[in-house]
Amino acid sequence: MARDRSCAGAAASGPGSVAAAVPGPREGALAFVESPVQLLNVLEWAHNHPAPGTASPLTLVVLPPHDPMTRGQLRRMAELARDEGITVRWEEARDGVAGAAKSVLSLARRLRRATTLVIGDPFSRYVQLLLALTPSRAERRVTVVDDGTATMEFVAQLARGERFVRWHRKGSRGGVRGLLFAPVSRRARRRLTPGPDGSHRVEVFSSMPVEVPENVIVTANEFAWTRARFGPPRLTKGADLVGTSLVETGVVDVERYLEAVAGLARAYGATRYFAHRRESSEKLAQVSAATGLEIVRPDLPLELVARRGPVGRTILSFPSTVVHTLPLALAGTAVTVAVCDIDPAWLTRTASPRAHGFLTDVTGKARGAHRLPPTPQQST
Known part of the structure; x- marks a missing residue:
């Protein structure tokens, strides 16, 4: 290599x-x-x-x-x-x-x-x-x-x-x-x-x-262009939560996902939910009703949105690209990126057999992100 x-x-x-x-x-x-x-x-x-x-x-x-x-x-x-x-x-x-x-x-x-x-x-x-x-x-x-x-x-x-x-x-x-x-x-x-x-x-x-x-x-x-072009961002006191399209791709059950989002929002004081561009309007309405989070539809990739700010001092995510990219884009700031594992019980019956192993690998190899302890839904 x-x-x-x-x-x-x-x-x-x-x-x-x-x-x-x-x-x-x-x-x-x-x-x-x-x-x-x-x-x-x-x-x-x-x-x-x-x-x-x-x-x-x-x-x-x-x-x-x-x-x-x-x-x-x-x-x-x-x-x-x-x-x-x-x-x-x-x-x-x-x-x-x-x-x-x-x-x-x-x-x-x-x-x-x-x-x-x-x-x-x-x-x-x-x-x-x-x-x-x-x-x-x-x-x-x-x-x-x-x-x-x-x-x-x-x-x-x-x-x-x-x-x-x-x-x-x-x-x-x-x-x-x-x-x-x-x-x-x-x-x-x-x-x-x-x-x-x-x-x-x-x-x-x-x-x-x-x-x-x-x-x-x-x-x-290393996201050198992003850091040179935007920011550094103004930081807010609360936490932001990053959405995922795992429900839309048939990997995670929607009810389990809503419970996990609500648990993270309560545990870490999240106030905003940055929607993935593939998330359906129906699911986002359910997220808002279940959690009270402000739903944000970014007009640019999250790396640029976060770099421009304002952004929370803690960014919460499920296993996804951003747990690898945001620590690079936000290098030199006081933002902490934290990742919540996907519990096997959240997976749908039609999910690929490779899904859980792949998502666990995404989390395990995230060098700049902190791994969160299990949410109440995961530990019960």
Whole structure:
């Protein structure tokens, strides 16, 4: 496993020799994102890999889903990207087969010419299709930026040579559609597998605790752009609680979740509930009625919202991405990030057998977060 904290872009040459022009990682870079968190991490990657000169050669392609909360956050993040001098393309690739085909055709030339491909979600079938259609070139680098805790599972599956399957999905075959898509997925996985001689370079730019396969470059995402761009925040006296979409993904029972949120709010004096962008309005109404918490729908990823402030001196969370990212984004402040484990009794009968082990791993590897004792509901 290689560790890379630099961004050298040209081969050194001795006296009298001719230097070979080796593209830097941001020269001719093409990035694909489908969520606000992915877009944030592309901005962090761009900050970590500064472009030569004053112009940015990075083109950012936004592939928005249909839900309005995600689209709104993506539009706000796209504005920040443009402020950083990055070219942004908004592609409605999910408007059926015709929309996907139109987007692929419009991007074909850029895909052929790109020296670096930056992707936020290697599990995405659309991204896998783009990777499969990209011609293989020895000098091309593929970079995977964080898509939250899913990066941990992606890296583990890549190391084991397994088919890419999201951790919360029950089963691994994906039905008939999965079988039909399998050849594309295998080709994409080859694009994400580094060559043993270093000819095909793969980078993982991550704030997650990942152990990656041999020959993969790991670059630490320390949220330097976020800290430089925003804050430090004003701190409030109370605690804030971070919501999760584990109910929406079918992992946690809604009644158990409401009991756990109410227990945390009482125990730690929480006053606000920062909703996950995928949480349903119906569930949020239940949270408000059961706890009295003020429901906040952030218009940006929580790392930026917390950094701008105001934010509580304690941020409470269930196992999720933020228990890894918030300690980095809020470094140098007096904010404490605390994580509450998911009790096995909270899981639904349809939850993936891997769910509890994965969530426990997320908590156990959170270096900058404090682990909370069991809530009253957990200890009874």
